Amino acid sequence: MKSANKNAPYLFISPAIILLLIFSILPIFIALFISFTDLSLAGLADWSRINFIGIENYQKILKDPIFIKAAGNTLYYVVIGVPLVVIISLGLAILINVGDGKFFSFMRLIFYAPSITNIVAVSVVWTFLYNPNIAIGLFNQLLDLVGIAPVSWLQDPAVAKISLIILALWRGTGINMLIFLAALQGIPPEYYEASELDGASKWNQLRFITIPMLKFSIFFVSITTVIGWLQFFEEPFVMTEGGPLNSTTSIALFLYRNGFQLNEFGYAAAGSLILFVVIILITLFQLRGQLKND
Template identity: 75%
Template structure:
């Protein structure tokens, strides 16, 4: 009997934390989304009014929220593939080499992931400075005859600028995941392919990439979830501007909840984002399952 209870004893702390800080807040947010909760309502519950589906009907017709959804989809469509491809490519290249230099490069690519976003924002603000006398990017473009670009001031370019920054920050962790997976690929597979006359590119295409299938799936799902919650970069660098061109759904929720004091409206947005994340994850799981069935 004790042996049967032991697993539950070890799992219990994680389950308790999950319920307290993940499951319960979801239900609280669901309840708040049907009300006009504000700071006044937190001080006096009698001032909270039940609105039903009014918050949802308003938010789906809110042009600012629709703009935030469009921006978030744009971030996901461009950012997720870039992070997956670059992190996989860097991991494969580093894995090919031996020595301290390649170990150092692994540290170099990982360090942005653990660097404070405020410190990163200060450095990249100088890089993105629109003046070609201060901004490094514009100075480099000026040497080839391209005029200064308003990286964070131009509506057409601002989203691309944030994607560049976010991809740079997101490479490190995913590179380590791919690096760990590469260590588990049997060396005998490469040796056999060398005897058959396979080139290095053929080894990567037909051995390395297929063997990284499960790691790739994990990276895609986690990266997709992270980019759907894209928040830190637009919050610190642009605050959603210019003209809401970099506003994400998470930043929209933060703005309405903590700046405009409209918790019910923000909770409705958070529940919609939650549903989008769940649906996106389910789609990825079904695609992966279908690919496994086809290969079987």
């Protein structure tokens, strides 16, 4: 009877484990196998046409100038986007947390709504907002009102990445803000009351109470945000298709092109494994840093 009770938890979690193995773990090994082949549509139709080519795909992709460009773009998205998301989300959470009433509840809804809005629909709308034609693009209309020349938001390689980052910030801030809000509301108010009795300023309270108490939340938001930006796909896919001149092509978009447009499944699988390893290494590096600070 005791043995049956010990095995009961495993019985309940077994459906989730099976789904995890089928849809998460197994595809990784399948992609690893495919990455060592020249699999294409012809190979799917006739398996005898699939050839084992070893590490040729990896050698080729690491010399591909478009992949290198995509990797640089993705690094740019991560370096610029992640700190902005964390800082803006944390700042909004702190500002909203100090307030009360319907207004601040409404502000939570306003900032959270973009996170649950369909990304394709949002991207289409923002494409119109970014339109370089003053008669169509709202942003250029606003610039025209203050005497600034129209900006080619999505047509200028120097501006296009920033334009996509702005949209991604607008979308990604809300959910992280709620995470910080939940963490802020879990800080015992006695800490702030005691610090006020000691004459601590708001800045010192933020520095020595709020930020240290949010250390794990900041780590969680940082690591999930990095992973999300490394897989940046929807915005460049819908709004720019990687242009102009591949200036907005991310690694994820590069993999999509080669896998589903050029039908080079083995080549795309090799790229996906490289991205997978990069995500694992960065995650482990962040985790190690977090453990050192604990």
